[in-house]
Amino acid sequence: MIIDCHGHYTTAPRQLEQWRDRQIASLTDPAQAPAVADLKITDDELRQSIADNQLKKMQERGIDLTIFSPRASFMAHHIGTFETSATWAGICNELCYRVSRLFPDHFAGAAMLPQSPGVDPRTCIPELERCVTEYGFVAVNLNLDPSGGHWTSPPLSDRHWYPIYEKLVEHRIPAMIHASTSCNPCFHTLGAHYLNADTTAFMQCLTSDLFKDFPTLRFVIPHGGGAVPFHWGRFRGLAQQLDKPPLRDHLLNNIFFDTCIYHQPGIDLLARVIPVDNILFASEMIGAVRGIDPETGHPFDDTRRYIDASPVLDRAGRDKIFESNARRVYPRLDEALAARGR
């Protein structure tokens, strides 16, 4: 079985974006404020938006199941107030839930949180709990920079975030640390901000003792961990200089890297330096990079090919990356699969 731990609903029917545009317009012109009930998307529309897109490619590529969350760049937590984000997160999470009900063999939900810059993360807990207990979601996405590229929140090691971590631990769900759209012109969202956020998240953990306080907390760092595996020697050296334990003991019981790296040499490096137990298969399909690589004739984001072709991995390693690591890192997914005899 092949589990992709990183997919977003990037292909939702157009009504969703139109509703969001009205919500954003209402921030300056309250007369335009849409009601949640104004958004009407039928099951057939949802089904088609998935069957023609993600599911089609999953079947072409042999991916069985995707952990599926709202479109990352559309979270845009910097827009409006907590109430803006709360309404928007509620809508987006419900759509992912409906997808997971329409295609229960192929999608498991992960939640976006109604974060808002400067607002206590505790306010996200009701939505988090609703997604886990009512929707059966198996993870959340946590945005370490809800300001959208202005970096005004405390580091992930700060007690600011602890109420969220307590809930993650209680419900045994991991957080993928995933930024959203950059509204800072310095940072291209897909080519700079996401990768910077990944590197930053890892270093915030490295300099702290967060996982002493939360030994069972699990973070998934997407996009192959940003710059981290490429600079693994630098990070090992910095940890040593900062009198931290070796990274394996200090962080690798709690941090996992996905395989959203869109060329063979990158995947090979990941597999060479990061223990295979800490690598989770993912493609972020349909996402940041949608074209065909002229050097291979295959889609850039068909990451399964790189893993299949990597000389660094053996059969047992691939099995871990494709399935068993995900079942360990996402125990609620494992239980849901087991309940369906998988």
Next chain:
Amino acid sequence: MIIDCHGHYTTAPRQLEQWRDRQIASLTDPAQAPAVADLKITDDELRQSIADNQLKKMQERGIDLTIFSPRASFMAHHIGTFETSATWAGICNELCYRVSRLFPDHFAGAAMLPQSPGVDPRTCIPELERCVTEYGFVAVNLNLDPSGGHWTSPPLSDRHWYPIYEKLVEHRIPAMIHASTSCNPCFHTLGAHYLNADTTAFMQCLTSDLFKDFPTLRFVIPHGGGAVPFHWGRFRGLAQQLDKPPLRDHLLNNIFFDTCIYHQPGIDLLARVIPVDNILFASEMIGAVRGIDPETGHPFDDTRRYIDASPVLDRAGRDKIFESNARRVYPRLDEALAARGR
């Protein structure tokens, strides 16, 4: 001949830091303002600070010459006003100049600029010209984020920076795009901010047509290009999606990556995906990571070992990385060497 294009004067005599502390204190208490003449460092002190440190390690490692600039983390352009930075840059550049005169076979100077957040970069030109024409410096370091982690400047592609680029082109010197200390608690300077800045710089160039306006401008992106080579497929795919030419045509006549990557697999990946003509040897010694790698028994930052050992490189490739690329990217260095019969 082996040229290290990335060294900072991290071992300057203590008087320098003490002078800077007084300068910083004077920002709130002008009575403490030190005069430039208050800083007294003898040639013997300079000589010893180099001979016992950088030069010793260069000789141990077989590095002939280092392009040497003021300590990157001490540039701290976010502190004080333009005048603060101007005085400080003047002092730091002069020390590097004196080092280059004391050890003319082993050090060539590169300037820090007196940048200050929100101040027109044009104000940096007098110091830039002084360093080139009076000191014989062969490059500058350009900080794309003088705010120190708040990212308040326009992207490198913005006309804001063009006056600097005109001077770089006129004097035929490259800019190493190098951030300084982060004063944003989100970003560890060495483990996040520098690498993020590298990735960000590359993407700012990718999304623009900067090098159409400046076809002979050359940027060196340090620390192996941050996350860029590891995600080379992502960047190739994003360029394609943004209707930009292939990266080789779009950016690689102008952008070069150094080899400050502190483990073998990272250097191997760099050499595998980046054309050898775009790689410059560097170690940033004595810099970010000073320890011994327990996995190899050698210093993390002894990057020559990784290049010598890389199965991806042949003799001709190593010669380019160690010497001839640097002589091409830093033509004023080449001329200075040729004048000395090297």
